[in-house]
Amino acid sequence: MRHLFGCALQHQAHHHLLVIEKLIQKQCEPLPRRRSFAKSVSSKVKFLHPFLVSLWKPISNKTVNWNGFNCKSFECLNGRKLNRDCFHCFDLVNGYENQRFVKSKSKNDFLVDDVLQLGNGGIIIGFDIGIGSGSFAAVMSERNVTVITSTLNVNGPFNEFIAARGLFSVYLSLDHRFPFVQSSIPLSNSKK
Incomplete structure (x- = not known):
């Protein structure tokens, strides 16, 4: 969680997707989904x-x-x-x-x-x-x-x-x- 919340707000989060996926699989819900943007x-x-x-x-x-x-x-x-x-x-x-x-x-x-x-x-x-x-x-x-x-x-x-x-x-x-x-x-x- 520290790694996820250490990222800058409103930036692309392509390197955080794996961390978010692991947290979701371990029932760490709900995550703040709009903290940063996915790569479009x-x-x-x-x-x-x-x-x-x-x-x-x-x-x-x-x-x-x-x-x-x-x-x-x-x-x-x-x-x-x-x-x-x-x-x-x-x-x-x-x-x-x-x-x-x-x-x-x-x-x-x-x-x-x-x-x-x-x-x-x-x-x-x-x-x-x-x-x-x-x-x-x-x-x-x-x-x-x-x-x-x-x-x-x-x-x-x-x-x-x-x-x-x-x-x-x-x-x-x-x-x-x-x-x-x-x-x-x-x-x-x-x-x-």
Whole structure:
């Protein structure tokens, strides 16, 4: 905490992101999020795709602040198993991500279309909790359902990756109160 509060106010905090991540993982919440700024992506570089096209196109390495990560590209991350559900999860073209939630791996899997049928067309917003690349939110976006994804950057830049796909991500741990009124979210997805 001393290291975090020793930084100058209102400056870029690219070297403090790793410290903040460790504090969040140890349930040191709430942290003062706006003490300093995250590094922003240059607006002069044209590497983002229009929405819906952006859901399954490869994401440029320039969209991410790679400080604090061993890998400095998505190609490097694709060769690693970052967590139980994330092996090649940054490979949107050749990996399994574009098939997740659409094709089942086992008889216990819920498919997106089956779940949406249960809602009789009344599901328009959802919430995804966990570490992933935002594929659940992407599949739901193709079906006109807005999904807010809550994730941390554990072993990889998940939050920036989800945002670069044109999806709505929030950088909150489970210890936070999520910004929703009770019973306002008809659909939620959670990963352990």
